Amino acid sequence: MLAAQRRDLLLERLRTDGRVIAKDLAAELDLSEDSIRRDLRDLAAAGLCQRVYGGALPVSPAIVDYGARRDVEVSGKQRVAAVAAELVAPGSTAIIDGGTTALAVVRALPLDLRATVVTHSPTVASALADHQAVDVYLIGGRLFKHSMVSCGAAAVEAARGLHADVFLLGVTGVHPEAGLTTGDADEAAMKRALARQAADTYVLASSEKIGAASRFSVLPLTEVAGVITDASADNPTVRELGVPVIHAP
Secondary structure, rough: OOHHOOOOOHHHHHHHOOOOEEHHHHHHHHOOHHHHHHHHHHHOOOEEEEEEEEEEOOOOOOHHHHHOOOOOOHHHHHHHHHHOOOOOOOOOOOEOOOHHHHHHHHHHHOEEEOOOEEEEEEHHHHOOOOOOEEEEEEEOOOOOOOOOOOEEEHHHHHHHHOOOOEEEEEEEEEEEEEEEOOOOHHHHHHHHHOOOOOOEEEEEEOOHEOOOOEEEEEEEHOOEEEEEEEEEEEEEEHHHHHOOEEOHH
């Protein structure tokens, strides 16, 4: 089998099985494990998979920049957002992450809601301008333009003074083995810092993020209260998550 044929096969297995285990595929094709690993390195360098210990996982389409993400799975994000908005109870304090799904959550909040929202996203903060009874606290720091959120030491330090009822967390990958992941190390650190300040953390996970992985770990799934997704309850990866799943209709 030619190298190009092997890589096509690897991509097909990632699509259908949701993972590639280098040892198993090498045995199936009667090839050396090193050959499979080289192919996976090439695919990862091209942005076509995310390498993990022992093999690879599908790469998340949500790692593209903020402008491009606005057109990815729009209806799924809206369904997830509608469910997530119900978790922001009147009188509560909610931390809302950045990203396009988080922005959809804000748009799904009732205009007469009385609550406090803390965010490190200037786009999320500005979207709350018409919510007259919502107190908005914007965390400052270095602006990470890829996701339009504040990150860095100053932002993490500011987060330490917070105490919230709920954190609506955005990630680019949700996988039973890799956990919750995102594409930038500083952004991952900021998300962890915010999660530590909330009583409950819920993951905003439209279907394209389920079964995918990115380079940097945010949290293990065991540290969140639940995952909100529009992915089918019959999705095998959803069934493997091992945490409460709230299905968005």
